[in-house]
Amino acid sequence: MPSFLQVFRSVLFLLLLFGLGHGRAKAGGPVRLCAKTQCVMLDTACFQVLADASGQLTLAQVQQPAIAARFGIVPEQPYTMRHPGTVYWLRFRVCNQDSTQRQWVMELFDSHVTHVTWYRPGPNGQCDSVVTGAGHPYATRLYQYRDFIFPLRAIPAAGQTYYLKLRSVSRTSLRGILWNEQSLLVHLRNDATWLGVFYGILGIILLYNLCLFAFVRESTYLYYVLYVLSCALLFLTEDGLGFQFLWPNCPRFNLLANCCAPVLLLLQFALYSRRFLDTALHLPRFDAWLKGLAVGSAGLILLDVLLLKTGQSYWVYGLPYGAFYVAAAVLFRRGSRPARFYLAANMVVALSVIFLIARKLGIELLSEHPMTVYSLNIAFVLEVVVLSYALAEKIRGIKCETLHTQQELLKQLRKKQRAQELLVAQLQQNQELKDTLNTELESQVLRRTTELQQQSQTIALRNQELSEANTLLNSQARTIEQLNQELKRDLQQTQEARVLSKLVNFEDFSRIYPNRDACLRYLAELKWQRGFRCRKCGHEKSCDAREPHAQRCTRCGYLESATAYTLLHRCKFDIVKALYSVLLVHTHQGEYSSLALSQVLELRRATCHNFIQKVHAAMQMRQQSADYDKTESWTHVLLEEYQPIENDQSIPGSAEVPGSYA
Template sequence: MRPTLPIPNAFLLIARFGPLRWLWAVLCGLLLLSGWSAAATTPPGPEKPLTVSARQEEVLILPPNYSVLEDPGGRMTLTDVQLGVNAARFVAGSSISTNMQHPGAAYWLRLTVQAHGPQPQHWYLELYDSHLSDVVFFPDATDPASAVHTGADQSFLSRPYSYKNFLLRLPLRADQTQTYYLRLQANSKTSFLARLRTEQGLVERFQQEYGLLGGFYGILLIMVVYNLCLYFFTHEQTYLRYVLYVLSCSLVFLSEDGLGFQYLWPDHPWFNQLVIISSAPLLLLTFSYYARHFLDAPQRLPHYDPWVRNVVLLSAAALLLDALWWQSDLSFWLYLLPYGMLFVAALRVWRGGFRPARFFLLSHTLVVVSVGFLILRKLGIDTFTNTFTVYSMNAAFVLEVVILSYALGEKIKGIQDATLRAQQRLVKQLRKKHEVQEQLVEQLRQNDELKDQLNTELEGLVAQRTEELRQQGETIAAQNRELLQANGLLALQSAAIEKLNGDLQRDLQKAQAARVLAQEVDFGEFSQIYPDKDTCLSYLADLKWAQGYHCRKCGHDNFCEGREPHSRRCTRCRYVESATAYTLLQKCKFPIVKAFYAVFLLHTHKGNYPAQELSRVLDLRRATCWSFSQKVLEAMRRQAAEATEDDSWTDLLLDDTAADADEAGEEDVAAAPVLARKVETWAGKAKTSEKKVG
């Protein structure tokens, strides 16, 4: 694009219709040549000069007031852009986009400022976007050494003035027009919005802006501390999630307005870039983390909530990748989709009857409006660019945290009200129960009164009857001695009868016990008492070691469980003794339950039970039954001398002589006569008991 010189339309009309058209053609040619010579020394730009005067305190730099030259490689110097070819490539800001379309490329801005009259105050150029990675300002277009170099990629101390935005001083002279050059680079699509301010305007701006920001961060800090204290007192997770959300909001604003870089990490520009990249995804995650829990989305929207959670996670990851590598224009949609889904979730929950959701919708709407202003400002649209719109997002977030805090309080209050209503219902139930108890107590009191009344009447009747007896006693005084003697005899007879009744009762109990022990039951009923081998072994072990355990090898008293069921192992000599060892059932080859029943039958029938019948009942071979019955009979013969009427069939189980006889091969048959006499004694006592009972 070559520089051109505008020619007045009047010259063209005169040259076309006047008689001296050749003379005018020569004059126009001279004028054109002078224009080209002037362009060779100081090339005029397509931008309009920006006029400032002492009466102004600030001037907004509009797109027509500056021109832009894009340097994709970023290798051009001030001398290169002032050359005729490159100088002609400057394009007016009104004819191109108002933001940097290619992150990483260098953009040269040329600004022409015309001062009217004396300037008692210095003028400063303020760049609104504090995320410019590299800023080089040339206050003197003829001296590259006068450049001021700063940017977000450098330490905050590199800035000429300690201010959150980039502030550059313009050396203006009275009634002169000066051209300034700016070389800008950014890692994202930032705008060219800037403003000229005087010293007085800057002071007022500083006081107003920093005061508002201080109040803004103070409110956020108060909300964080307040809700953190509520969390520690109530242990409600929603307060902690709210605190995380407010902290992420603070981080976003600290990175957006530059106060974090100015006060918190001024010597760490890499950390500032990290905060800028990660604050937005972190805000999205914490907001969804809080909003879903506040709205009870997992319980109220069980099918919709997993979609929201997955979209939020994918959007946060995509935002991070877009900020690091892609550098695309999708970030707006990556924000819009999850926030829109959360807004829809809040709307559905509110329509479902959850009243605190209306505060969430209100605060969300305010934030959406402020974000709209931010997007317009990022796109370079200055239609609504003023102090209110610039800080509308701060105000919206302040209102949001306050409204959400109130909504959270209303939610907790709703929970408390529900709990209180439940407690009131419980109190009513307890009150009704107490009334019933009072009625019961009153009924008991009335019953006691009625009982006392009946006792009183009975005592009166007794007293009346006593008086009658006394009167009758006077009439039978002569027979009193006979009655006393009869009473004495009756008392003696009563004592004798009581003694006889006691003896009869004891005999009856013994007879009943004998009948129970002598009662014959079938194998099915017997199996209900001793159903399996483990039960029989357990009973036999308890019977065998009822007096305590003593090792048969070393006499030690301590034992532990053996490998076999209900066996015992000596802890000293390691000798293992089973439950059947040294008993009648030692070396028994058929089931122990049947052996128990065989002993019971033989004991009940006093040994007179045929082996053939025993074989049929137990379903065993006749030889086996005969052999075992002989073994039981031998045990009964050995115990016949000490046998009593109360002996049980279980006493035969502990007969260990049979085991010794099996080992030694000897038999003891000397007790047969004694057994016969004992059997006769048992039979006689049983008949006597049956007669007494009859």
């Protein structure tokens, strides 16, 4: 059964001939070799074909004039063995005009021919033969290579005639190429290199997703691993590497693998696509059609391969692939992120298939361009890479939704806990109802105790934090005394802030805050002018961290940078320009245009627009504050995102800022 990869192999040798310099014989004429020839393409123009429906003809009978006259040139391109089981005799003549007497070999591209007999004239006038093929053990091949390679003896200038006897159980293309030994070695080395890269990428993707499945235990990864394995099996059967390295002594299994690999790939593709797109959940009615279409298409392909043998079953592949593509397009319009990656990955494969089908139909579409020649391999590599990334994104989204659900469940459990405490207090105040409500209460306690077992540690931690909060209340008096001692230093900072509240140009502003260190120092003094207080444990003592002007809690090690919980947190451009932007926007009451700001600071207009919107939002929040004063300095806006988080459970060393500018 001809497949897309067989068409790919047919186009591959055209590219090799185009790059190496080649000759082409006239239709029906001999193949002429010269000193400049590196390789010669053997197609319908070179071969004379004789179909032997009986399969009983021998070489001696074929050479008789009566039967030899039946050899003819077939005009179709590419010519294929249309009748499986029929014996085809190929005859071609080679004339050697090369004085260097280089050794030549013939490569027959299609490695799926079941039986191949090569006849080569000997020095005594008789022909010796080599019998091999996909239906014979791999050891019968003269050259241990995935294609059939046959050596030519010394070719006289007058020419020599060679015969090939072919018989296959499926439709097979008749194409080949003549190589000299030096060009063949270069071809074999390049071929092995690129195939090694291709299978290496598939192996890496396979191992990566297999490890993810082992750690995450998500079944989608397992389906994807099986899909990549079916892709690798298809390529191994089509390019002959599987027969060469994996099952060289099992020709029957080789023929079976050639027939079953496309069907297995189709079924695994359907199984993985349904799982990846969640069609059973999002498109329940269409999902039943998808399953039936995939199973029906696989059955038609097997029927054609085993019984009908028309060789046209590859057109059936378009039905399930097209149906899944339509399903992905529908889900994409509904806002599904996985469908976006699915469409992008399969669009590359669809484009490569279009190129291959066009060549099979005789349509020339960039036939000599490497990207179209290697399109199918490249498309499969891009597909598995994109789908691997898409699968990771999908699992990440599922984890986020699960985390959100768990947080909502935690809130509900806390509400239930408070309700239980109120119920216990009411029972203590109403002793006369204790006997009647005792049975009901015990059943509720047992049921809810099971629900609250997972929250016991959280409750204990909350109790500890409440006790620490009481300690913090006692330390407020000491904090007030400390603030009084810092009034002098705050007075100097206030004077500097008043100077900056006036509108100055960027050059004068840069003199006051010349670099990032000066800005960070100013932010640090502004944030902790009343002393440091840990956002995790409430501790009031800190030490300098490795990051400039950052503080680390001496009790729990919580690290907080100077920009955290300010408008400048995660700012993507120069912090000096950002600080000056806040001054300009605040001075102009938020009416400063992004175009003017981009011209002053030499930044992109979109960046300035986004930052102005952020400052404007902070100003509005400030105006809604109870202690807002119209004459206050612009520095109040810097800390507008400074929202203390009670009972923060974030990891020590982090500073989460809700709504920070990215």
